[in-house]
Amino acid sequence: MASESAELSPTDWVQDQTKTILETGTTAGVEILGSPVVLLTLRGAKTGKLRYTPVMRVEHGGSYAVVASKGGAPEHPTWYYNIKAHPEFPLQDGTVTNEYVAREAEGAERAEWWARAVEAYPPYAEYQTKTDRQIPVFVLDPK
Ligand SMILES: C[C@H](OP(=O)(O)OC[C@@H](O)[C@@H](O)[C@@H](O)Cn1c2nc(=O)[nH]c(=O)c-2cc2ccc(O)cc21)C(=O)N[C@@H](CCC(=O)N[C@@H](CCC(=O)O)C(=O)O)C(=O)O
Numbered sequence: 001m002a003s004e005s006a007e008l009s010p011t012d013w014v015q016d017q018t019k020t021i022l023e024t025g026t027t028a029g030v031e032i033l034g035s036p037v038v039l040l041t042l043r044g045a046k047t048g049k050l051r052y053t054p055v056m057r058v059e060h061g062g063s064y065a066v067v068a069s070k071g072g073a074p075e076h077p078t079w080y081y082n083i084k085a086h087p088e089f090p091l092q093d094g095t096v097t098n099e100y101v102a103r104e105a106e107g108a109e110r111a112e113w114w115a116r117a118v119e120a121y122p123p124y125a126e127y128q129t130k131t132d133r134q135i136p137v138f139v140l141d142p143k
Contacts, residue, residue: 006041006050019043026095032056035121036062039092045085053079056121057093058113064140065098065113067121070114072130083138100140108138133138 008015016029021039030037036057041050056141058065070077083089087102105113118125135141 002107004050007094008052009054011122014054018126021054021092022052025053027057027092030054030133032121033123040066040079041048041090042079042082043086043089045081050084051079052084056117056124057116058120059093060113060116062142064093065105065117066102066138066140067114067117067124068136068138069124069127072127072135074133076136088143099140101143102138102140103104103140105137109139113137113139 001099011096017037018039020030020141021027021037027037027039037054038057040053040055042053058067066083068076068080068083083102084104089101091100091101102137113123117137124135
């Protein structure tokens with residue numbers, strides 16, 4: 001079955017990391033400051049196009065958290081709206097790709113996953129100090 005092709009990020013360094021994952025068939029070895037990365041394939045909220053979206057790997061008990069940090073920018077990354085519009089999508093971790101259902105975490109659950117995210121990738125804590133928007137945390141449960 002011909003799988004619909006997905007678009008790469010227009011951001012060079014993101015495109016490069018995505019190409020490495022696609023060419024090697026694994027996310028292993030693709031890192032930011034020594035922390036591992038996983039690859040989402042999201043559907044655009046307006047165009048409906050599939051878009052490769054790498055994010056930091058935050059995993060616990062078979063679920064994942066995805067943090068819409070965008071380095072602490074004042075606005076959410078555009079892909080935040082893609083997940084809100086199409087919350088079911090594949091996540092590749094290593095050589096394994098499975099389907100997940102995403103929901104935005106609130107309250108105590110968000111705090112629990114935020115702590116895991118900062119443990120996995122400490123710069124998240126710094127990003128939150130750079131913006132007064134609360135950085136969204138999605139929890140992804142296996143479909
Ligand atoms: C530049 C823009 O990027 P963005 O969606 O704002 O996301 C910015 C970044 O968050 C994104 O590049 C992330 O992959 C960066 N990034 C991380 N970003 C994070 O926010 N958190 C992370 O943990 C993270 C980790 C990470 C690890 C490796 C890596 O290579 C990149 C990583 C973009 O891709 N625009 C495209 C697509 C826009 C789009 O999705 N349009 C939607 C419409 C969306 C709407 O409704 O407005 C559509 O197609 O319908 C375009 O302009 O053509």
